[in-house]
Amino acid sequence: MSSRPAFDPTRLDVAAFSAGHGAMAGSWPLRSLPRLTSATLPLADGGEDPVAWRAEGASAPLLGAGMQPALRLAADASVGLECQRCLQRMVVPVKVDRRLFFVAGEDAAASLDTESEDDVLTLEPSLDLRSLIEDELLLALPLVPRHEVCPEPLPFEAEPEPPASEHPFAALAALKRGSGSP
Numbered sequence: 001m002s003s004r005p006a007f008d009p010t011r012l013d014v015a016a017f018s019a020g021h022g023a024m025a026g027s028w029p030l031r032s033l034p035r036l037t038s039a040t041l042p043l044a045d046g047g048e049d050p051v052a053w054r055a056e057g058a059s060a061p062l063l064g065a066g067m068q069p070a071l072r073l074a075a076d077a078s079v080g081l082e083c084q085r086c087l088q089r090m091v092v093p094v095k096v097d098r099r100l101f102f103v104a105g106e107d108a109a110a111s112l113d114t115e116s117e118d119d120v121l122t123l124e125p126s127l128d129l130r131s132l133i134e135d136e137l138l139l140a141l142p143l144v145p146r147h148e149v150c151p152e153p154l155p156f157e158a159e160p161e162p163p164a165s166e167h168p169f170a171a172l173a174a175l176k177r178g179s180g181s182p
Contacts, residue, residue, distance in 0.1 A: 009055070009129040014102050018057035018069035025054040030077060033134040039141065041080035041089055051077040053133050062120070063102045067111055067121060069102045075133050081142070086150035096136040 007017050007024060016022075027050035031037055036051075042047070053075040060070040075096040083090045100118065102123040103109050113120040 010054075011126045012129045013125065014057070014071065014123060014127050015069050016067055017055075018059055018071065018102075019058045022056065022057040023031075023055070025052075027052045029128065030079070033130070033137070036077075036079070036134050036137055039138060041082060043078070043091060049078040051075060051133070051137070051170060053129075060099075060101070062103070062112060062116060062118075064115060065101075065103055065108070071100045071102070073098050073100065073133060073136060075137055077137055079141070082144040083146045083150060084144050085146045086152060088146065088147075088150065088152065092142060094137055094140050094144055096133070096140050098136060100132075 007013070007022055007126050009024060009026070030040075030049065030051055033051060053072075053073070056072040058070050058072070059067045062068045062070075073096060075094075078091050078096045079094055080089050082088070099118045101112070101118055101120045103112060103120055104123050106122050109120045109122045
């Protein structure tokens with residue numbers, strides 16, 4: 001009975017992982033993803049939900065390039081963002097489920113990426129899966145976060161109408177009537 005080799009998510013050999021149909025999953029604390037942490041607010045209760053992730057490797061056909069190493073990435077996180085309507089903190093679930101292909105050479109990756117619905121990246125000898133998942137979560141953040149219904153709407157204070165005597169044309173109206181003084 002043979003065992004599968006252990007893969008390190010911080011130095012993943014994508015070609016070997018995909019060829020062996022590798023699979024790994026885990027969770028990281030949100031604070032271990034510094035770019036995502038800096039783009040979000042702390043959760044209201046001060047707690048921190050972990051970022052759950054899963055990666056599966058396979059060789060798959062890529063249009064114009066034949067069989068290529070591919071990764072299926074899935075990640076789930078809950079992050080704090082500021083509602084752009086009421087400016088209150090809100091918890092937003094962020095989910096990623098993507099397939100990425102890897103090809104030799106930056107030029108080939110750029111060319112094939114424009115033709116494919118999946119992302120095509122350059123095959124490197126070592127991939128930091130944590131950084132890649134962080135990139136995907138950042139891209140999945142909403143552009144304009146907002147509650148469906150804000151819990152506390154902003155108070156609306158309409159400016160009071162100026163009294164008739166302070167109306168900007170009151171002096172002109174008085175002149176027209178012939179009173180002579182504004």
